[in-house]
Amino acid sequence: MTRFGFPSRLSFYFFILLIFIVGIVLILQRHWVYDVPLLYGETKTIWSIEAKVEFMAEDKPVKVSMARPPNQEGFTVLKEAAASPGYGLHFLDGDRPQAQWSIRNANGKQTLFYRAEVLVNEQEQAETIKAPKVPYVTLPQPFDKTADAILADVYSASSDNFSFTRELLSRFEFEKENQQISLLRNHYNESLPVLITKMLHKANIPASIIYGLELEDGRRRQSLVPMLRVWNGDDHQLFFYPSDSFSEYSTHADKPFLLWQKVASPIIEVTGGTQSDIHFSMIKREESTYANISQTLSSQYDFMNFSIHSLPIEEQAMFKTILLIPIGALIVCILRIFIGIRTSGTFMPVLIALAFIQTSLITGLVGFILVVTAGLFIRSYLSKLNLLLVARITAVIISVIAIISLFSVLAFKLGLTEGLKITFFPMIILSWTIERMSILWEEEGGKEVMIQGGGSLLTAVLVYWAMNDPWIRHLTFNFIGIQFIVLSCILLIGSYTGYRVLELFRFKALSK
Amino acid sequence: MIYPWILKQRGILGMNKRNIDYISRYNPRRLYPLVDDKLQSKLLAEEANIPVPELITTLKSQHDVAYLKNKLEGCSGFAIKPAKGSGGKGIMVLSRVDEQHFSKSSGQVVGLQDLQRHASNILAGLYSLGGAPDVAIIERLIEFNPLFKSFSHEGVPDIRVIIFKGFPVMAMMRLATRDSDGKANLHQGAIGVGLDIATGKPLHAVQHGKSILTHPDTGQALSELKVDHWQELLTLAASCYEMSGLGYLGADIVLDNTRGPMLLELNARPGLSIQVANGVGLLHRLKPIEKIDRSILNRDAAARVAFAQDAFASDSLIEDRI
Numbered sequence: 086m087t088r089f090g091f092p093s094r095l096s097f098y099f100f101i102l103l104i105f106i107v108g109i110v111l112i113l114q115r116h117w118v119y120d121v122p123l124l125y126g127e128t129k130t131i132w133s134i135e136a137k138v139e140f141m142a143e144d145k146p147v148k149v150s151m152a153r154p155p156n157q158e159g160f161t162v163l164k165e166a167a168a169s170p171g172y173g174l175h176f177l178d179g180d181r182p183q184a185q186w187s188i189r190n191a192n193g194k195q196t197l198f199y200r201a202e203v204l205v206n207e208q209e210q211a212e213t214i215k216a217p218k219v220p221y222v223t224l225p226q227p228f229d230k231t232a233d234a235i236l237a238d239v240y241s242a243s244s245d246n247f248s249f250t251r252e253l254l255s256r257f258e259f260e261k262e263n264q265q266i267s268l269l270r271n272h273y274n275e276s277l278p279v280l281i282t283k284m285l286h287k288a289n290i291p292a293s294i295i296y297g298l299e300l301e302d303g304r305r306r307q308s309l310v311p312m313l314r315v316w317n318g319d320d321h322q323l324f325f326y327p328s329d330s331f332s333e334y335s336t337h338a339d340k341p342f343l344l345w346q347k348v349a350s351p352i353i354e355v356t357g358g359t360q361s362d363i364h365f366s367m368i369k370r371e372e373s374t375y376a377n378i379s380q381t382l383s384s385q386y387d388f389m390n391f392s393i394h395s396l397p398i399e400e401q402a403m404f405k406t407i408l409l410i411p412i413g414a415l416i417v418c419i420l421r422i423f424i425g426i427r428t429s430g431t432f433m434p435v436l437i438a439l440a441f442i443q444t445s446l447i448t449g450l451v452g453f454i455l456v457v458t459a460g461l462f463i464r465s466y467l468s469k470l471n472l473l474l475v476a477r478i479t480a481v482i483i484s485v486i487a488i489i490s491l492f493s494v495l496a497f498k499l500g501l502t503e504g505l506k507i508t509f510f511p512m513i514i515l516s517w518t519i520e521r522m523s524i525l526w527e528e529e530g531g532k533e534v535m536i537q538g539g540g541s542l543l544t545a546v547l548v549y550w551a552m553n554d555p556w557i558r559h560l561t562f563n564f565i566g567i568q569f570i571v572l573s574c575i576l577l578i579g580s581y582t583g584y585r586v587l588e589l590f591r592f593k594a595l596s597k
Numbered sequence: 598m599i600y601p602w603i604l605k606q607r608g609i610l611g612m613n614k615r616n617i618d619y620i621s622r623y624n625p626r627r628l629y630p631l632v633d634d635k636l637q638s639k640l641l642a643e644e645a646n647i648p649v650p651e652l653i654t655t656l657k658s659q660h661d662v663a664y665l666k667n668k669l670e671g672c673s674g675f676a677i678k679p680a681k682g683s684g685g686k687g688i689m690v691l692s693r694v695d696e697q698h699f700s701k702s703s704g705q706v707v708g709l710q711d712l713q714r715h716a717s718n719i720l721a722g723l724y725s726l727g728g729a730p731d732v733a734i735i736e737r738l739i740e741f742n743p744l745f746k747s748f749s750h751e752g753v754p755d756i757r758v759i760i761f762k763g764f765p766v767m768a769m770m771r772l773a774t775r776d777s778d779g780k781a782n783l784h785q786g787a788i789g790v791g792l793d794i795a796t797g798k799p800l801h802a803v804q805h806g807k808s809i810l811t812h813p814d815t816g817q818a819l820s821e822l823k824v825d826h827w828q829e830l831l832t833l834a835a836s837c838y839e840m841s842g843l844g845y846l847g848a849d850i851v852l853d854n855t856r857g858p859m860l861l862e863l864n865a866r867p868g869l870s871i872q873v874a875n876g877v878g879l880l881h882r883l884k885p886i887e888k889i890d891r892s893i894l895n896r897d898a899a900a901r902v903a904f905a906q907d908a909f910a911s912d913s914l915i916e917d918r919i
Contacts, residue, residue, distance in 0.1 A: 422613060425612065473721045474721045474722055474723060524723070528686055529784075529785065530785075580617065581613055582611070582613050582614040582617050582618055583601065583611065583613060583614070584601045584604055584605075584609075584611040584613070585611060585612055585613065588604070588609075588611050588612065589598050589599050589600070589601060589604065590598055590599075591806065591873075592599055592604055592609050592872070592873060593598060593599050593806070594803060594806050594807060594808065594873050594876075595599065595604070595607055595609060595872065595873060595876060595878070596599040596603060
C-alpha cells in the first residue's frame with residue numbers, strides 16, 4: 086500500500102476526522118461566541134450597504150458631501166462608518182443627512198467609502214416631510230403646449246394630487262403610441278423623471294425627484310434609482326417612474342427599496358475634484374438578536390473571528406457566491422462517484438448553475454438549450470472549413486456572443502425581458518461546451534451527446550437548487566466551518582471504492 | 598439491475614475501485630506519457646524487441662503535410678493515426694487506389710486533399726486529450742488473417758489483454774460491426790468476445806451489454822472463432838509489463854498473417870467491459886496475484902504466462918454451452 090508513497094489508510098481517516106472536527110468547532114464557536122444563529126429564519130434581516138465614491142483630485146483642497154440614508158418607513162439605520170485615509174470626516178444630520186469629507190490637499194484618483202448597516206424594521210413609521218415650494222416652470226415650445234394639453238386632459242380624469250400623478254404616469258407608461266406623449270418622450274428620453282416632475286410643477290403640484298437604492302443580495306456596482314415623491318397637503322407618496330426602452334426606472338416588487346435621501350438634493354457634491362462617481366454594493370445578513378447587531382462583527386479583528394465579514398462589502402458579496410461553489414462541487418462529486426452520471430466537462434455544471442442563479446431556472450434552461458443548439462449548428466458548419474482548433478473555438482466564442490445578442494434583441498422585441506438575462510452565461514465555457522459536444526457528436530453520435538448534455542443539465546439543476554437554498558446560503562456565508570466539513574466529505578467520497586449506481590445496470594448481464 | 602453484493606460476490610471490478618486500488622496504486626503517473634503517446638510506446642516496443650506494425654513515417658508539423666504524397670511513395674496500404682488519440686479516435690485505414698486517391702476499408706474513396714486535411718487536424722490536436730498539439734503516425738497496414746474476414750465488419754479485429762503485475766489476467770477479442778461503424782469500441786456497439794486465457798478459445802460474447810452467439814452483420818457463429826499463436830500472443834502481452842513498468846495495463850494486440858502477433862497500443866486505464874465479455878469479474882483474478890509471493894513474481898514473461906494459464910483456465914467455453 087505504501088509502495089508509491091501512499092499514506093496509510095488510518096492516518097488518512099484520522100486527517101479527515103480532524104478536518105471534520107475543526108469544522109464543527111468553528112461552527113459552534115461562531116454560534117456560541119458571536120451568537121450567529123444556526124437556523125435560518127429566526128432572525129432579523131440587516132442590509133450592509135457600501136457606497137464607493139471615486140473622483141480625480143486636482144491638487145488643491147477637497148470637500149466632498151454625500152447624502153446619507155435616513156431612517157424611513159420599514160428601515161432603521163443602525164450603524165454608519167466611513168473609511169478614507171487622511172480625510173477629515175463629519176456626519177451632518179437634519180433634513181439633509183450628509184457625510185462630509187475634507188482634506189487640505191489631494192491629487193490623483195481618490196476613493197472614499199461609506200458603509201451603513203440598515204435593519205429591516207416594520208415598526209419604523211413614515212415621517213412627515215414638509216412639501217417644498219412649487220417653482221414656476223415653462224418648457225420650450227412646442228413641448229410646453231403639448232404638456233399643457235396632456236395636463237388638462239389628466240386633470241379632468243383625476244380627483245386629487247395622487248390620482249393626478251398616477252394618471253399622468255400611466256399615460257407615459259402605456260400610451261407610448263399617443264402622439265403628444267411620444268413627442269415628449271422622444272425629446273426627453275434620457276431625462277423622463279425631470280420632465281414628469283416639471284409637468285407636475287406646471288400643474289402646481291409639489292413634487293420632487295428622490296433617489297433610492299434597490300436592495301438585492303450580493304449585488305455590486307449598483308446605481309441609485311430615481312423615484313417621484315408627490316405631496317397632497319401634508320401627505321406624501323412615492324411613485325415609480327414609468328420605464329422606457331433606454332433605462333429602467335421602475336423597480337421590482339420583490340426587492341426592497343431604500344431611499345438614500347430625505348428630501349431632494351444632490352447625492353454627491355465634490356469641490357476640488359472632477360469626474361466624481363458613486364456606486365453601491367450590498368449584502369444581506371441574518372442576525373439573531375438586537376444586542377448582537379449593535380456589536381457588529383466587522384469591527385472585531387481578533388484572530389478567532391476569522392471571517393469574511395471583516396472584508397469590504399464588495400468583496401463579501403463576491404465571497405457569498407464563491408463560498409457556495411464547494412457545495413456545488415460536492416454535489417458533482419456525489420453524482421459522479423456514487424451515481425456515475427456523465428457530464429460534459431467535470432465542473433461545467435457548477436458554472437452553468439451559477440449562471441442559473443443570475444437568470445432564474447427556467448429562463449436559464451431555455452437559454453442554455455437554445456444557445457447550445459444554435460451553437461452546434463454553427464459549429465457543424467465550421468468543422469467543414471477545416472480550421473485549426475484555437476481559431477475554431479474563437480470562432481465559436483464569437484458565434485455564441487452573436488447568438489446571445491440575437492436572442493436578447495428578439496426576446497426584448499417580443500416583450501420578454503427575462504430573455505435579456507442569458508447574457509449571464511459564461512461565454513468561454515459555453516463555447517468549449519459546444520466544441521466538446523460537437524466533437525462528441527462526430528465521434529460517438531448524437532446519443533452520447535444527449536447522455537452527457539442531459540447529465541450536465543441534470544447536475545446543473547440539482548446544483549442550482551442546492552446553491553439557491555436559503556438554508557445553505559445562510560450556513561455557507563455565516564459559518565466558514567462548513568467549508569471544512571465539505572472538504573472532509575469530499576476527501577471521504579474520494580476514497581470510496583464501492584460500485585456506482587449506474588454500474589448496477591451496466592453489469593446486469595453478469596447476474597446470470 | 599444487479600445488487601451490489603452480487604456484483605461483489607462475482608468479483609466485478611467497479612470504476613471507483615479500479616481508479617483507486619489499481620490504476621493509481623500500480624501505475625506511477627510519470628509513466629503515463631509512454632503509453633499515452635503511441636509514437637513513444639512504439640519506439641519503446643521496438644527497443645524491447647516487441648513486434649509492432651511497421652512505421653512508415655511521422656508528420657510532426659503542418660509543414661510536413663505538404664510532403665505527404667512523397668512520403669507515401671510506393672506504399673500500398675497504411676493507417677494514419679494520432680499519437681495521443683484515445684479510444685480509436687482519428688484512426689483512418691486506407692489502401693491505395695492511384696497516385697491521388699485512396700480507399701477506406703468501407704470502400705469510400707478519399708482524395709489526397711482529404712487525407713492532408715485529416716493529417717492537419719491530427720497535428721492541430723483535434724483527437725488528442727485536451728486538444729494538445731499532436732503528431733500523426735503512418736504505419737503499414739496489418740495483413741489480417743482471411744479467417745477473421747467473416748468475424749469483423751470492416752475493421753481489423755484486435756485482442757485486448759489485461760496485464761496485472763506482468764500476468765495476463767483476462768483477454769477479449771473486439772470485433773467491429775456495422776453498428777460500431779467499423780470501430781472496435783464496445784460502447785460504440787462492437788462485439789466483445791471473452792477469450793479463455795488457457796487456450797484462446799471464445800468463452801462468451803456480448804454486444805450492447807447483451808449476450809450474442811452470432812455476428813449480427815455476417816451471421817458467423819462466434820463459437821468458431823479461433824485465435825492462432827495464442828501462447829506467443831500472451832507472452833508478448835506479458836512482456837509489456839517490463840517494457841512499460843505499469844502494473845495495471847491493457848495491451849491491444851493484432852494478428853498479422855505473416856508476422857504473427859503485434860502490439861498495437863498500450864492503455865494505462867483499460868475499461869471494465871472486458872468483464873462483461875468474459876462473464877467473469879476481474880477481482881477474482883487480481884486479488885490472487887496481489888497475494889502471490891516474490892519467487893513467482895520475479896519469473897520471466899513465459900513463466901508468468903504459464904502460471905496465469907494454469908490459474909485462470911476456464912471450464913465453460915462458448916461451444917460447450919450450445
